[in-house]
């Protein structure tokens with residue numbers, strides 16, 4: 406039996422996959438989510454979400470996708486890794502994933518063919534059919550300058566009232582540098598935000614929220630307050646690190662036949678990691694194999 410069932414959960418509470426069902430709306434996550442949706446509704450073009458590794462960008466993107474799926478006025482694609490060797494391959498990927506028809510006979514379409522086909526598609530969907538076409542790009546710091554330029558050209562494509570392509574870029578902080586290097590890209594951003602690590606209270610709420618979402622119904626707290634403070638001290642509120650440490654804490658608790666996670670248990674886990682050669686710093690959990 407899996408460890409989480411033995412503890413009375415229906416699902417794994419601290420899986421590191423970006424499952425939108427486990428999305429806790431912290432102040433910043435909620436602000437980002439709500440504002441991106443508003444921008445999409447108003448068809449204002451470009452939203453940018455920045456954040457360090459493990460702050461919740463991918464989880465937020467899955468939450469957006471979950472919302473967009475429910476709408477029938479919206480056509481979207483999420484690109485998980487936008488590293489392409491050249492602009493043509495990048496445009497090919499857009500054409501393929503949106504199912505954009507190419508003119509008959511364009512066997513080896515040129516970059517211009519791809520761009521024109523995309524623009525025709527954006528016009529057809531956006532103006533004739535009154536739909537929103539949304540492209541979400543995760544790991545957007547990997548976009549090279551040529552792909553950024555292709556996006557900039559697509560963002561130029563608009564009616565008097567709205568942009569025809571809605572673009573959401575989520576990426577690590579280097580994304581800002583690449584945006585700044587493309588002339589006229591920065592001033593096209595209609596909403597930008599940065600996800601920061603959680604504060605202590607929000608970290609606790611995230612932990613309790615995930616425990617509840619996973620179907621834990623007992624009244625007994627699984628994490629004591631001193632354990633939570635210890636977890637905060639070492640994770641600094643980075644959701645990925647919090648998730649990984651909580652997962653390990655529950656597993657260790659079960660193996661030791663205990664019923665709560667206390668400070669000593671959390672400390673043992675951290676010490677064990679140190680024995681495996683990791684420094685006891687806040688980088689510890691990011692690098693370790695929880």
Ligand SMILES: Nc1ncnc2c1ncn2[C@@H]1O[C@H](COP(=O)(O)OP(=O)(O)O)[C@@H](O)[C@H]1O
Nearest residue numbers: 421427428429458459460461462463464644645
């Ligand atoms: N708002 C959130 N609510 C619940 N869990 C979250 C949240 N944000 C991140 N996490 C958890 O943290 C981990 C890393 O999140 P992820 O979205 O992959 O970060 P990033 O893409 O910024 O590196 C995942 O396990 C995810 O479940």
Ligand SMILES: [Mg+2]
Nearest residue numbers: 462463543544
């Ligand atoms: Mg990510």
